[in-house]
Amino acid sequence: MGGALLEGWLRLGLDPKTVAVFEPQPASQISALGGRGLQINPNINSLTNVEAIVVAVKPQTAAAALPQLASMIGTATVVVSIMAGRTIRSIATALGRPCALVRAMPNTPAAIGRGISVAVADKPVTKAQRDLADTLLSACGEVAWVDDEDLINPVTALSGGGPAYVFLLMEAMAEAGRKAGLPADLAMRLARVTVSGAGELARLSGEPAAQLRQNVTSPKGTTLEALKILMADDGIQPLFDRAIAAATRRSRELAG
Ligand SMILES: NC(=O)c1ccc[n+]([C@@H]2O[C@H](COP(=O)([O-])OP(=O)(O)OC[C@H]3O[C@@H](n4cnc5c(N)ncnc54)[C@H](OP(=O)(O)O)[C@@H]3O)[C@@H](O)[C@H]2O)c1
Numbered sequence: 001m002g003g004a005l006l007e008g009w010l011r012l013g014l015d016p017k018t019v020a021v022f023e024p025q026p027a028s029q030i031s032a033l034g035g036r037g038l039q040i041n042p043n044i045n046s047l048t049n050v051e052a053i054v055v056a057v058k059p060q061t062a063a064a065a066l067p068q069l070a071s072m073i074g075t076a077t078v079v080v081s082i083m084a085g086r087t088i089r090s091i092a093t094a095l096g097r098p099c100a101l102v103r104a105m106p107n108t109p110a111a112i113g114r115g116i117s118v119a120v121a122d123k124p125v126t127k128a129q130r131d132l133a134d135t136l137l138s139a140c141g142e143v144a145w146v147d148d149e150d151l152i153n154p155v156t157a158l159s160g161g162g163p164a165y166v167f168l169l170m171e172a173m174a175e176a177g178r179k180a181g182l183p184a185d186l187a188m189r190l191a192r193v194t195v196s197g198a199g200e201l202a203r204l205s206g207e208p209a210a211q212l213r214q215n216v217t218s219p220k221g222t223t224l225e226a227l228k229i230l231m232a233d234d235g236i237q238p239l240f241d242r243a244i245a246a247a248t249r250r251s252r253e254l255a256g
Contacts, residue, residue, distance in 0.1 A: 001082060002056030003027060004111040008139025011113070020047060022068075049074025052132055055081040055091070059254075062086055066094035073099045078129035080119075080136060082106050084156060085254035088122045088149060100125040102133040105152050107159050110140035118144045118155040153255070157247030165243070170195050 002023070010016060010033075017037035021030055026040055034040050050072045057065045062083055073079065073095070080102045081091050088101050104119040117137040121130050130145075137143045146155070170191045177187035202212055217223045230236045 001106060001108075001110060002054065003030065004115075005054060005056065005082075005106075005136065005140055006030070006033075008110070008113055009136065012139050020050075022065075044068060044071060047072045050077055052136060053077060053079045054136060055079065055083060057083065059083045059086050062091070062094055066091065067096055070095050070097050073097060076129075078102060078125060078133055080104060080133045082117070084160065085251060087255050088120070090256070092122075098124070100129050102130070103149065103152060104133070104137055104143075105155050105160050106137065106140055108163050113139070113141055115141035116144065116159050117141065118146060118152065118159065120146050120149045120152060150252075153251040154244065154248045156251040157244045160251075161247050165240075166195060166199075 002021075006019065006021065007029075009019070015037070016033050017039075020039035020042050022041055022044070023030060024041075030038070030040060048071065053069055053072060055062070055066070055069070069079070078100045079091070079095070081088075082104050083091075084105065086103070088103050091101055091103070092098070101122040102119055102125060103122075104117045106117040107115045109115040110117075117140065119133060119137060121133070125133075134143050134145075146152070170188070173195070174184070174188040174191035177190060178184045182190070198212075202209060205212065207215075213227075217227060
């Protein structure tokens with residue numbers, strides 16, 4: 001996820017010389033950027049009062065990694081964490097010094113610049129710092145801001161895990177097509193292109209999903225027969241209600 005962000009910043013024209021990456025085992029793409037001036041694992045003491053720090057380590061690594069960052073933080077620095085399940089308070093405690101903190105939850109389409117991040121800013125974050133965090137996160141797609149940090153839990157459940165639900169939808173549609181007689185590879189191809197194409201159509205048209213659904217549902221037609229089952233009282237909505245509630249609960253548990 002950190003690599004995806006870096007790629008996005010470079011795409012937007014950020015000079016690699018202005019970026020330092022701390023990463024025990026840099027991927028070859030990162031090492032290659034060293035040739036363009038990217039600072040890879042520089043001496044941390046050589047960096048003070050940096051403009052922004054983006055924390056993209058695994059949450060379980062936070063306790064070990066965060067205290068090392070403290071010396072880079074100055075009065076102007078904004079720290080943006082994308083770690084799942086780590087609250088602003090726990091990050092502040094681990095950093096061991098007061099600073100301006102933004103917590104964000106991106107999702108994996110970030111890798112192709114088509115993710116969405118939801119961010120929350122702690123009180124000391126200034127307008128300029130929030131704008132900088134917004135710019136950094138928008139390199140990977142859209143950004144939405146919320147005021148209540150607890151909302152990051154349902155956000156994690158909906159957009160954080162969302163790509164997995166969509167991939168599952170592809171699998172389920174393909175499997176149902178196979179059971180209806182289609183060759184497995186054709187069924188998977190149909191499901192994959194249909195789900196991604198419908199997603200793109202929804203994005204570009206801007207019409208509400210319900211309207212787009214109605215547009216492809218002719219009265220007394222075949223789609224309607226399927227929708228009667230999917231939209232029944234025991235259809236897809238109660239399943240999603242339970243799934244999102246379970247993931248939201250788990251997100252709160254992980255945050256402690
Ligand atoms: N993937 C998602 O869908 C998603 C969505 C939202 C938020 N997030 C959050 O984004 C963060 C990164 O997730 P990811 O899926 O990209 O995981 P990841 O690929 O494992 O990224 C974590 C990176 O941090 C590096 N690292 C480990 N210890 C470090 C240290 N002490 N100092 C500096 N770097 C260190 C890891 O290096 P090694 O490989 O050498 O360990 C690894 O490259 C996580 O906190 C996750 O909760 C992920």
